[in-house]
Amino acid sequence: MKYTSHYISKIGKISIYILLFLCITTAVWASGGSRRSMGVFDVLLLPRVWIGALFCLAGIWLLMKSWVQRNLRLVILGVVFFTFGILPALPLGRFAWGMGMHPSPVCAITKPFLFLSADRGVPIIFLTVLAVISVLSIIGNKIFCGWACPIGAIQELFNKIPLPEKLKVILPFKVTNSIRIIIFITFITLVFTAGIGIYGYFNPFHFLHWRFEAMGILVFLVTLTASLFIFRPFCYTVCPIGLFTWVLEHFSLIKVKVNKHNCTDCNLCIKKSHCPAVQSIIDGGKSHPDCFACGRCIEVCPHNALGFVR
Template sequence: LWILVLLTMFFLLRSGRVRRNNRKLIYLGVVILFGVILGSEPGPMGTIKDSIVLFGEYKTLFLPRLISLLIMLLLVVLANKFICSWGCQFGTLQDLIFRLNEDNKGKPVFKRFKVPFAVSNSIRVIFFIIFTVIALNWAFDIISPINPFKIFSPALFGIVGIVFVAFILVLSLFVYRPWCHFFCPFGLIGWLFEKISIFKIKVNYDKCIACGLCEKSCPSNAMKAILRGKKIIPDCFSCGSCIESCPTKAITFSAGIRKSPPKGKFDKLDNR
């Protein structure tokens, strides 16, 4: 069922059929199906988190979790962070809440903030290092008390977890996927594997009119970097907002190597 949903979303995104009017319903469906009904598994974060914690405790690799992690990473290699965008229960919940903060035309009701990638990724790297060092040396999982996936099994939550996750969900109205950008271990590792993804967001510069609508519609800083052919690109969750916003259909979710833009292509856009 999980694979069926991912395949469906893959073909919808490939054909450019993910739109504002159906995106919220899709996110809601994923949250209900894989979160409320089926619980927190399968989930990308648990694969790497548990692998590290179990190795710290037993000094051995837990094969089922390791295999699950490899499958998740293969999905990232196949289709960018597609697994995070459409197959992660808590990721889709954050995305759904973020999209609720917009009117019928897609404009934010309350001001949104795009945190600089250097800031968000630095926090995520530091958090991952602290988590890993503690897990490997003392076999303690610092994520467990605040694990946001426990929202689908609230009986497992303590007061600290409830307060923390409530904060993350409220923050999701204003910042795109804060857990994914600031704390998620799989988010960090997945970002590294994005660099070799087969299918990804690509720009046809022959069709691009440098209007900047894709950059504006992107909920993070990813499209700004992709558009300009930057080497370091923030997390792209393959949400399809950029594809929907492009008036010339210059943006696609397709296979191949990203090309660099012609020199000076976005000078006017950058000088606005």
């Protein structure tokens, strides 16, 4: 009880600071210039950029306190999908535009290559968004993917729908990562030889533009269906930002680590998380599958052997 009221009062205080910060920054941004010719600071002031960064910093803090439990995580995933997936489609004018997925994480990393292949300068918005994702990943693992990406959030939400355990599949990381790398190499090859960007054909972020095009709907539905059985299938097998942040994850300052003194090898974390990274983290491997900083393995460990630590 004491723990719960302490928890609620901390969350309350932080929410007030965040709301104040939200109001001030949004007011500054709303009084700003046009959408064209944006500089680095214009991009940083976009609501989607700093609100996403705030979500990530809140996530790092909650994970370091080991406060991320299943119900809280469900709420957070819903809030992330609403904030960056649904809210931009609401009639909120410039604020809705400032919250929308332009560029989406996939576009942030792929469009620069398309501009370069067409001998055009890369707009600063793409590079700034990529830089923000990179900095966040260096600080706290794949915190962006786990706490600010709407497509990541909706996949994880669908994966949390209870099904018989035997239907929850963990695909071998070597296979999923090889597919992701092959798609990226094919993309680079086709961009510079034929000017074609293949991610456009299977990018679920297109659905979040809410234009209801057949391809966007199909890719989104396939992603959701696969998510019922596999933890974040699009992230592990296709997403180029997933690949990029997986590389950065190796240099992250804060990440999930195991305390071998506390670990009893009960394997509960592996059984209950449906995530391919846990086994490798427990084994102490130098390189392991993507960890989306969801906090599930930390929550289910009965011996406090796992933590989000420096």
